[in-house]
Amino acid sequence: MNQITKVFEGSELRLVEIEGSPWFVAKDVCSILGISNPSKATSSLESDEKTTITISYTGSMTTNLVVINEAGLYALIFRSRKPEAREFKRWITHEVIPSIRKHGAYMTPETLGRTIKDPDFLIGLLTNLKDEQQRRLEVEEQNKELKPKAEKYERFLDSDGLTTFTTIGKHFLDGISPQKVRLFLQEEGVIYKRKVDGVFPPTQDYTKYFRIIPYYYYDYYGNEIVTRTVKVTNEGIDFIIDLYQKANQAP
Template sequence: RVVTQNNEPWWVLSDVCSVLEIRNAPDAAKRLDTDEKSTIVITDSGNLNAERTIINESGLWSLVLTSRKAEAKRFKKWLTSEVIPSIRKHGGDMATHQEDTPETLMARALQLADKTIKDRDAQLKDVLPKASAFDELANTDGLFTLRDSAKLCGWPEKLFIQKLVQSPIKWLYVHSSSGRKLAYAKPIKDGYMDVKQVTVFHKTTGRETYGQPMITQKGLTKLSAKIGVFAPRKEIAA
């Protein structure tokens, strides 16, 4: 099931959890940021005016891309290799059948998003390379440097770091004397970043240890949803 609020599609969390075979929907909701979830009253058969948790597109991808379960990986592959290309090729509404599965319901939800959101086709094209890159990332433990994170998100390193320093993200700040990029406490507490102790040697100052900001898998998923794919401005010929 899907609802549209301010021309944005929101999926019923219990339906998404059914597709991903996540047994505890409330726990899944706790893993999402406040801007990725909301509640709505839905009239269900036999359960009138039931309050349901709904999630937006960022929340949907957060659950899919951060899940290590085989079911989630299969769903991610099905979503990016079959559903989205089918929507792009055939378009139109899907007929409703009594035997509809959660997967077909999700497919129609994506169709609705394709119709109601401006430039949806361009955004869906961005989703495919992101999902492909995260296929490998989902099986990898550890932290990622700012340079590697920029590559994974498809951004030039300098502009990527600027995004992390500036509003609305503001995960990093520049030390006033050393000029080093350092992580704020909040993204570390939220699990988006961590700090790795690095020791360097200088001819004049000798040995120096400092905290190098690193980005977690959860942080990469969040950034991918927030900043999208880098799109440089085209120069206008004189």
């Protein structure tokens, strides 16, 4: 298992590769974000957002570490109240992740050594790089197509490029309430009629139009409350508007 270490404003962030994806040591993330209880913080994450690994550090001695994937990382970032959290997120998304994906591998000394000794490994590495570059080109082309739409709705989107049922109903669906937006989508089979973990999630065919986002606030007694909310993607705005217009066309 490859391990690399990045440094954010003097604090170490350890990463490991699991099945080709980056996982972050939860303790390091919490330290950077000023979250005092990593165990409590990770306990609220989804089961597929965290796992425990065993690493060797001195001779035969080992230790267990809780690591989190990108989704778990962003969930903890949203929870942090430190001003640096925003800059940390930008560092992750603009430097750490791109530097890993640029090569399609973790270029640790172990990886570099293996490319020299094992020609087949090098061929596989270069193949992965080629595939990654092709995927990146495809994404860039998709972004070119989506850019006009993104600009059209830009003032209605939050910093994550998402919006709410309230905004969609008010500005695009004749001023209807968010409750009526939800009921309309439920009748059309787009979202479920029963709550799952406190929200009405999208049905399988429509997940690309929505995101389930953690929402944190403090109650009257100062206790941190974690809930979840469903938001709509940029592409989802067009989808909902089109669906609503078709449903309200005169026969």
